[in-house]
Amino acid sequence: MDRTPHDDLAPTTSPTTARPAAGAVTVSVDDPLRPDVVALLQDHLDDMHATSPAESVHALDPSALTAPALTFWTARTSDGTLLGTVALKELHPTGGELKSMRTAPAARGRGIGTVLLGTALAEAAARGYRTVHLETGTHDFFAPAHRLYARAGFVPCGPFGDYRPDPHSAFFLLDLATAAAG
Numbered sequence: 001m002d003r004t005p006h007d008d009l010a011p012t013t014s015p016t017t018a019r020p021a022a023g024a025v026t027v028s029v030d031d032p033l034r035p036d037v038v039a040l041l042q043d044h045l046d047d048m049h050a051t052s053p054a055e056s057v058h059a060l061d062p063s064a065l066t067a068p069a070l071t072f073w074t075a076r077t078s079d080g081t082l083l084g085t086v087a088l089k090e091l092h093p094t095g096g097e098l099k100s101m102r103t104a105p106a107a108r109g110r111g112i113g114t115v116l117l118g119t120a121l122a123e124a125a126a127r128g129y130r131t132v133h134l135e136t137g138t139h140d141f142f143a144p145a146h147r148l149y150a151r152a153g154f155v156p157c158g159p160f161g162d163y164r165p166d167p168h169s170a171f172f173l174l175d176l177a178t179a180a181a182g
Contacts, residue, residue, distance in 0.1 A: 024077070024078050025075050025076070025077060025083060025112065025115060026075070026076055026077075026078070027073050027074070027075045027076075027115055027116060027119045028073060028074065028076075029071060029072065029073055030072060030073060030074040030085075031066075031072075032062040032063075032065035032066060032072045032085075032087075032100075033062050033063070033066065036082045037062065037074060037082060037085060038062045040082055040084075040085060040102060040104055041059075041061070041062050041065075041085065041100060041102065043102075043105075044059055044085075044100065044102040045057070045059050045061065047141065048137070051137055051139045051141045051142075052137050052139070052168040053168060055166075056137075056166050056168035056169055058135050058163070058169070059099075059100060060087070060099055060100055065087055065099070065100060067089075069089055069090045070087050070088065070089045070090075070099065071087065071088050071120075071123060072085065072086075072087045072100070073085065073086055073087070073116065073119055073120070075107075075112050075115055075116055082104060083103065083104050083107040083110075083112045084101075084102055084103040084104060084107060084112045084113065084116050085100050085101070085102050085116070086098060086099075086100060086101045086102075086116040086117065086119065086120045087099040087100045087101075087120075088120045088123055088124060088132075090127075091133065091160070091161055093128075094128065094129055094130045094131065095129050095130060095131040095132065095133065096124050096127070096129050096131075096132050096133070097132070097133045097134060097135075097160075097161065098117075098120055098132060098133070098134040099134075101113065101116065101117070101134075101136075101145065103116075108144075113144075113145075113148050114148065114151075114152075117148065117149075117152055120132075121152065121174070121176070121179075124176060125176055125180075129176060130175065130176055130177060131173055131174065131175055131176065132154075132173070132174045132176065133157070133160045133161070133171065133172065133173050133174075134149065134154065134171070134172050135159075135163055135169050135170070135171055135172075136149075136169070136170050136172070137168060137169065137170065138167065138168055138169065138170045139168070142170070146170065149172050149174075152174065152179075153174050153175075153178070153179040154172040154173060154174045155172065155173055155174075156170065156171065156172060156173075157171050157172060157173035158171060159171055160173070
């Protein structure tokens with residue numbers, strides 16, 4: 001079987017299906033305007049505003065996730081229950097940014113974030129990106145996300161794109177060539 005640079009992060013049964021601890025999960029491109037997705041993304045925005053000042057919240061609202069430069073995925077159970085979301089935004093022809101990475105509270109600790117991250121990184125590699133960036137918060141609330149990104153090979157970096165230095169923002173970078181070699 002051919003392996004992609006991110007097979008260790010990708011779903012275990014196929015490019016779109018995994019079996020985390022609680023059963024089969026399907027990850028697929030989805031519509032960020034579906035009612036259950038809008039509700040989960042609103043929870044995401046609410047948490048971001050509860051942990052950071054408004055000027056430090058960089059989470060996108062659902063309508064912004066429909067932009068042509070973004071690909072948006074959801075993870076769902078076989079009965080359609082929404083478990084999480086992630087988006088990949090093209091920054092330039094050789095780099096992307098993760099956006100709207102969110103796991104539903106009831107699904108946390110089941111590997112859903114790892115499956116979603118693997119899907120986005122596999123797509124980034126397939127597009128020929130050399131780098132993937134992300135911005136997340138600095139507060140304790142974000143510690144599980146920081147651990148997930150570190151396990152995937154992301155390292156701290158400075159602001160990128162339109163971001164500016166901000167004590168409430170942590171910036172990370174994954175060099176896909178380095179990740180593939182490791």
